[in-house]
């Protein structure tokens with residue numbers, strides 16, 4: 001029996017297979033377990049194709065495992081009404097191309113939808129949350145611009161602002177620092193840290209060990225669908241472990257990737 005604090009979102013021994021072609025099936029996750037706690041910033045690292053996005057989609061209930069459980073507040077995800085899941089877990093996907101030129105403010109306001117009653121418009125409290133999120137993400141000047149006319153990095157910030165308006169207890173980010181310039185990457189990492197410090201449970205995937213080392217409380221390594229390490233970055237992110245995870249021999253470059261990024 002676990003003696004640590006209760007997890008808010010947890011994957012327990014998940015098995016998931018993808019069909020690849022007519023007959024071939026590949027097991028993407030093989031008994032994968034991962035627990036996320038309130039107030040914690042957890043980084044998930046793994047090579048291309050390791051199964052990170054698949055694990056996130058299972059945790060969000062967008063895919064269903066063949067075996068194993070996903071628990072939200074200790075209760076199987078499938079037992080929660082979909083709308084309640086949307087209230088509790090906010091997801092910031094990797095960038096996508098939006099179909100319509102909605103104004104930035106309207107995209108951010110979509111985060112309030114799970115909190116509205118049927119056919120109800122936005123409420124003053126929600127509009128105030130939109131203003132705060134726009135400000136927090138440095139989007140005030142872009143609020144009335146079409147979302148489709150923004151750069152990749154600006155769009156990423158809009159999606160993060162939308163997640164904040166959702167006011168969920170769990171925030172899940174798929175490679176959130178992708179497409180951001182160096183300054184915005186550092187600011188984003190600081191924002192993730194600040195959100196965890198406020199009590200949100202924050203999970204993000206990254207290809208950059210230095211980002212995990214700079215801000216995360218914990219880092220979990222996913223290697224061919226299995227969690228091979230899970231602990232404080234300083235313990236987990238050794239040059240040897242990274243070389244094994246990414247199929248590298250220990251070199252000067254792998255040593256460099258274990259150096260911390262200064263971001264505060």
Ligand SMILES: Nc1ncnc2c1ncn2[C@@H]1O[C@H](COP(=O)(O)OP(=O)(O)OP(=O)(O)O)[C@@H](O)[C@H]1O
Pocket residue numbers: 018019020028046047048049050051052053054055
């Ligand atoms: N829709 C799909 N249909 C079939 N196979 C898929 C699909 N999506 C992903 N896969 C396969 O599942 C495996 C895991 O993919 P996943 O996207 O979860 O990895 P990842 O760790 O997020 O990779 P990356 O870092 O490149 O984004 C890969 O072998 C991939 O080819």
